[in-house]
Amino acid sequence: MIKDLETIFGKEGTSKLQNSKVLMVGSGGIGCELLKNLVLLGYKEIHVVDMDTIDLSNLNRQFLFRFKDIKNFKSVVACDLVNEFKFTNFNTKLVAYTENIMNFKHFNIDWFEQFDVIMNALDNLEARRYINKICQYIKKPLFETGTSGFDGFAMPMLSKVTECFDCTNKETPKTYPVCTIRSTPSQPVHCVVWAKGFLFQELLGDTHEDNIQDYGTDDQEEIQRIKSQQSELHELVLMISDPSLTNMDEVVEKTINKVFVDDIKKLLAIDSLWKTRKPPRVLDLTNVDFGIEEMDDLDKNKEWTLEENINHFIVSLKKLINRKRSNNNAGLEFDKDDNDALLFLASAANIRSEIFSITTKTVFDIKQIAGNIIPAIATTNAIIASFSTLNSLKLLAFGDDIQSLKSSFTSWATGTSNKKYMNMVRVNKPNPECTVCSRTNNMIMDLNQSTTLDQVISFLRDKFKDMFPEDISVMNLNNSSIIYDFDFDDLISTPLSKIINPSPLTADFLLILDEDTSETICKPIQILLNWTDSLPINVNTDTLDQYTKTTHDEQEKTQSDAAINDDGEIVLMDDDDGQPAHKKHKLNDDHVEVLSD
Numbered sequence: 001m002i003k004d005l006e007t008i009f010g011k012e013g014t015s016k017l018q019n020s021k022v023l024m025v026g027s028g029g030i031g032c033e034l035l036k037n038l039v040l041l042g043y044k045e046i047h048v049v050d051m052d053t054i055d056l057s058n059l060n061r062q063f064l065f066r067f068k069d070i071k072n073f074k075s076v077v078a079c080d081l082v083n084e085f086k087f088t089n090f091n092t093k094l095v096a097y098t099e100n101i102m103n104f105k106h107f108n109i110d111w112f113e114q115f116d117v118i119m120n121a122l123d124n125l126e127a128r129r130y131i132n133k134i135c136q137y138i139k140k141p142l143f144e145t146g147t148s149g150f151d152g153f154a155m156p157m158l159s160k161v162t163e164c165f166d167c168t169n170k171e172t173p174k175t176y177p178v179c180t181i182r183s184t185p186s187q188p189v190h191c192v193v194w195a196k197g198f199l200f201q202e203l204l205g206d207t208h209e210d211n212i213q214d215y216g217t218d219d220q221e222e223i224q225r226i227k228s229q230q231s232e233l234h235e236l237v238l239m240i241s242d243p244s245l246t247n248m249d250e251v252v253e254k255t256i257n258k259v260f261v262d263d264i265k266k267l268l269a270i271d272s273l274w275k276t277r278k279p280p281r282v283l284d285l286t287n288v289d290f291g292i293e294e295m296d297d298l299d300k301n302k303e304w305t306l307e308e309n310i311n312h313f314i315v316s317l318k319k320l321i322n323r324k325r326s327n328n329n330a331g332l333e334f335d336k337d338d339n340d341a342l343l344f345l346a347s348a349a350n351i352r353s354e355i356f357s358i359t360t361k362t363v364f365d366i367k368q369i370a371g372n373i374i375p376a377i378a379t380t381n382a383i384i385a386s387f388s389t390l391n392s393l394k395l396l397a398f399g400d401d402i403q404s405l406k407s408s409f410t411s412w413a414t415g416t417s418n419k420k421y422m423n424m425v426r427v428n429k430p431n432p433e434c435t436v437c438s439r440t441n442n443m444i445m446d447l448n449q450s451t452t453l454d455q456v457i458s459f460l461r462d463k464f465k466d467m468f469p470e471d472i473s474v475m476n477l478n479n480s481s482i483i484y485d486f487d488f489d490d491l492i493s494t495p496l497s498k499i500i501n502p503s504p505l506t507a508d509f510l511l512i513l514d515e516d517t518s519e520t521i522c523k524p525i526q527i528l529l530n531w532t533d534s535l536p537i538n539v540n541t542d543t544l545d546q547y548t549k550t551t552h553d554e555q556e557k558t559q560s561d562a563a564i565n566d567d568g569e570i571v572l573m574d575d576d577d578g579q580p581a582h583k584k585h586k587l588n589d590d591h592v593e594v595l596s597d
Contacts, residue, residue: 005042013397014042020396021045021114025101025131026121027074028052029376030145032064033385034121038092039082041393045093047115049101050075056337057371061378073098102130104507109444109530112138117392119143121385125170129436132157132165136442137528139540141395141402143388149377152384154408156391156427159437161402167431167438183267184277188353188361192369195348196334199259200341202233203240204320206331233258240321241329248318253290255317256310260351261285280355290314300363304347306354313347316340336371345370383422384408403427441525441545445510446538449497449531453484456496459537460512460525467544469514469522476500477509477526486515502531520548 005014022043024034027050038046054062054069054077062074069077075096083094099106112118118140122128128144135142135157142157144165157164180186181194236255245251264280267273288310295315298304304312319340324332334341346363353360361369387408394400406424430438447456453474461468474484476499483491483499491499502508512525523545 009393009397013399016399017393017397018042018044020116022047022392023112023115023118024048024121025118025127026050026123027064027078028058028121028123029061029378029381030147030385030388031074031121032062032078033382034119034145034388035064035078035082037385037389038119038392039085039094041389043092045095047095047097048075048079049097049099049107050078051098051100055335057335061376061381063378101127103505105504109134109138109507109528112140115140116396117141117143119145119388119392121145128165133436135159136164136437137444137540143392145384145388147376147380147384150380151410152380153410154384154387154391156395156402156405156407158402159442160430163428163430164434164437166436167428167434183270184273185352185356185358186277188349188358188365189369191349191352191356191358192345192361192366194352195345196370199348200332200334200345203237203255203317204324204332205334241325243325248321249290251321252314252317256285256288256290256313259348260355264355278357281357283351283355285310288314293318303360303362304350306351309347309350309354309360312343313351316344316347320344334370336367342367342370380410387422439523439547441523441541443525443527444530444540445527446530446532446534446536447496448533448535450495451497451537452493453496453499454492455537456510457484457492460539463539463542464544467522467546469512469516471515473513473515475511475513477511478503478506496529497531500529502529520546522546 005017009017020043022038022045024031024038024046027035027048031048031050035046035048050073052074053071054065054074056067056070058065058074059067064078064081065074073096075098079094079096097106101107112134118131118135120128120131120142122131123146132142132144136159139159142165144153144155144157146153156162176190176193181190181198185191185194236258239245239251239254260283264282268279268282273279283306292311292314295308295311298308298312320332323340324330332341334345336342342363346361346366349366350360352358391405394405395402403426405427407427409423409425411420411423432438445456457472457474471486472484473482473486475481476483478500482488500508500510508529508531510525510527510529512527514521514524525544527539
């Protein structure tokens with residue numbers, strides 16, 4: 001197989017591959033395909049990070065996992081299985097990690113810098129943005145991928161050379177106010193979120209909402225109802241968890257009466273909620289058979305009647321309570337592929353929909369809503385992983401410039417063509433308005449725990465000479481506090497570590513702003529602090545970029561001859577030459593304070 005690679009890549013290209021270290025973040029649908037590709041190509045060393053565990057729904061498309069692997073860590077299982085392949089003449093070293101990639105204690109800057117390329121196979125927006133940000137500092141190539149049904153993309157990225165992940169806006173997950181979910185649902189999704197995130201978790205899960213910070217309403221009567229609902233549910237949980245209560249019919253009857261009757265009556269008593277809304281209706285449970293133990297299988301692609309939903313709720317709740325009790329009352333985890341959990345969710349959501357005059361949904365529809373599911377397709381994952389692998393080959397084996405690589409998109413996703421599946425486009429330049437890669441000077445600073453704030457500022461002045469701004473303010477981004485300004489230098493001789501209080505788990509950042517009033521100023525300097533034992537301070541860049549402020553209409557003078565400049569600062573103007581005398585106070589956008597002598 002080595003000879004085959006040499007035929008394609010030549011001895012030099014093959015040697016480069018066999019001496020390359022790759023970081024692969026994520027070992028799910030795309031990750032399984034990527035890992036297979038990278039190992040077959042003979043990469044020297046591959047580190048795989050994934051804190052997720054395998055569940056039943058993964059098995060149809062994540063081909064490295066089997067039923068016996070459920071609940072085990074994806075990264076460990078994937079690496080162990082690939083090691084068993086024992087490809088001839090291949091000696092790829094695989095290293096698995098089960099920690100969160102954003103844990104800076106485990107994965108610091110020195111750890112990231114050991115890799116030649118970083119390949120993302122994530123489905124988590126927060127983690128993607130974090131890796132993208134780290135790559136802006138370490139200046140390593142990042143190969144980003146993603147799929148959604150038949151659509152997908154593979155994009156090569158490099159700091160300051162190509163667009164980064166945050167150069168384009170990303171859709172964020174939808175969240176709903178507590179009051180909407182608990183009190184005034186108006187859409188099927190509200191009822192599904194209530195059944196999954198509230199009812200299932202409170203009655204059967206491990207996590208409970210004991211300290212809600214934002215109820216989404218100022219109506220004190222409604223807030224008190226939500227709080228009392230919480231304590232009453234706690235009584236139900238104790239009853240559900242008590243193995244001495246063997247009359248399951250009674251347990252389920254009390255649960256249904258509490259959730260679908262008593263709580264609704266209390267809601268109806270809050271008149272203010274129904275002045276502009278249609279009020280809910282109280283269910284009549286007179287003819288309900290709480291002794292039912294089994295239900296015939298119904299078509300999950302058809303909407304069920306209220307009676308069918310109630311019966312399914314009774315049966316599924318009994319089964320889930322028995323499962324919880326038999327497992328020492330350990331909390332159950334919702335899995336959309338767990339039939340009992342799915343029927344509980346679907347029936348509860350539909351009963352609530354009936355109460356609030358909302359359109360009911362089929363079990364299949366509710367499963368998709370609950371999992372926010374766009375069906376994952378193994379073939380799409382394989383195609384996108386292949387394009388990402390090809391780009392890594394061109395960069396490492398052939399030495400291609402990253403700007404010569406192509407981004408790959410499904411044509412359906414981009415709307416560029418109906419005649420071909422994939423579309424190849426040249427990589428874009430960085431978005432000049434991107435706050436991650438374009439509008440800041442990003443750098444890593446090596447320093448030790450005894451380095452003072454004054455030493456940091458002095459080093460930067462000596463290092464960058466005239467490029468470094470004369471008048472600055474310094475912020476600790478860990479808590480968004482100003483630690484140095486032209487009229488605040490109390491901490492100048494204090495070790496920076498005592499000011500910052502380095503976090504054991506997250507990265508520490510400083511932000512330096514140019515406070516000059518001229519048109520051309522230094523871009524904000526964002527510094528990732530790399531705490532070391534070495535004495536000399538060092539940074540990983542030799543230049544600082546500047547930018548020219550956009551022209552705004554001249555601010556009117558205040559009665560005290562104070563003006564507000566473009567940066568939101570009050571400047572006292574000298575009567576003779578109109579030049580700034582000195583800056584007095586920093587303002588935010590919604591606060592104006594006029595200072596006078």
